[in-house]
Amino acid sequence: MKSIVLLRHGESLWNKENRFTGWTDVDLTEKGIQEALKAGNVLKEKGYVFDKAYTSYLKRAVKTLNCVLDRMDQDWIPVEKSWRLNEKHYGMLQGLNKSETAEKYGDEQVLIWRRSYDIAPLPLPEDDPRNPRFDIRYKDVPDKELPRTESLKDTVDRIIPYWKEVIFPSLKTSNQLLVVAHGNSLRGIIKYLKNISNEKIVHLNLPTAIPYVFEFNDDLKLMNDYFLGDPEEIKKLMEAVANQGKKK
Numbered sequence: 001m002k003s004i005v006l007l008r009h010g011e012s013l014w015n016k017e018n019r020f021t022g023w024t025d026v027d028l029t030e031k032g033i034q035e036a037l038k039a040g041n042v043l044k045e046k047g048y049v050f051d052k053a054y055t056s057y058l059k060r061a062v063k064t065l066n067c068v069l070d071r072m073d074q075d076w077i078p079v080e081k082s083w084r085l086n087e088k089h090y091g092m093l094q095g096l097n098k099s100e101t102a103e104k105y106g107d108e109q110v111l112i113w114r115r116s117y118d119i120a121p122l123p124l125p126e127d128d129p130r131n132p133r134f135d136i137r138y139k140d141v142p143d144k145e146l147p148r149t150e151s152l153k154d155t156v157d158r159i160i161p162y163w164k165e166v167i168f169p170s171l172k173t174s175n176q177l178l179v180v181a182h183g184n185s186l187r188g189i190i191k192y193l194k195n196i197s198n199e200k201i202v203h204l205n206l207p208t209a210i211p212y213v214f215e216f217n218d219d220l221k222l223m224n225d226y227f228l229g230d231p232e233e234i235k236k237l238m239e240a241v242a243n244q245g246k247k248k
C-alpha cells in the first residue's frame with residue numbers, strides 16, 4: 001500500500017492567542033514544537049520512510065516539517081515548498097481574535113467565514129501592506145493569482161492543480177509522501193480526496209500536528225484513511241478547534 005500523510009502544523013503563536021492567521025507568517029509556540037516532535041516520534045514508531053515531503057511558504061508549516069524529519073532522522077529527504085499549500089487567506093479577519101469576532105458578529109457569521117465553502121471574508125485593500133504582492137517570497141507568482149482573501153473554494157482552486165500535477169503523480173514512483181500544511185489548505189485536499197460535499201466539509205476541523213494517513217493501492221485508488229492517535233483524544237481536539245470561533 002502506498003500512502004500520503006497529511007499533517008497540520010503544530011500550535012502557532014496566533015493559534016495560542018486565538019487570532020485569525022491565514023497568510024500571516026507567525027512562528028510555532030514551544031507547545032507547537034513539542035507537538036511536531038511528537039508527530040515525528042509517532043511516524044517513526046510506525047516505520048514511515050518518506051520519499052519526499054511538501055510544505056507551504058509559511059514558517060509554522062516549514063518548521064513543523066523540520067521537527068518531524070529531525071525526529072525521524074530523515075532530514076535528508078527532498079522537500080518541495082509551494083505557496084499553493086499556504087493556508088486559506090483570511091482577508092480582513094487576519095489578526096483579529098476569533099471569539100471577540102464572534103461576540104461582535106455572532107457565532108453563525110464566524111462559522112460562515114471559517115468553514116463555509118464559497119463565502120470569503122472581506123478582502124484586504126489593494127494597497128494594504130499585508131497584500132501578498134508586496135512580499136518578496138511571492139515575487140514569481142502572477143499578481144492575478146495572489147489572493148487578498150479566500151473562500152475554501154478559492155483555496156481548493158489554487159491547491160488542487162498543484163496536488164494533481166505535482167504531489168499525486170509523484171506517488172507513482174514513491175511509496176510514502178508527507179504533506180505539512182494548514183487547517184484549511186488540508187481541508188481542501190481532504191474534501192477533494194474523499195469527495196466531501198460543500199455542506200459536510202463545514203464540520204471538518206483538523207487538530208494541530210496529528211498525522212492523517214491516506215492509503216492508496218498500486219492503481220493509486222484511495223483505499224483507506226485514518227488519523228494516527230487515540231480517537232477519543234482526537235475527537236476532543238477537533239471539538240476544541242470548532243469552539244475557537246465561538247463566543248466565550
Ligand SMILES: O=C(O)[C@H](O)COP(=O)(O)O
Binds near residue numbers: 019022114183184
Ligand atoms: O488561519 C488560521 O487562523 C488557522 O490556521 C486556521 O483557522 P480556522 O480553524 O479558524 O480556520
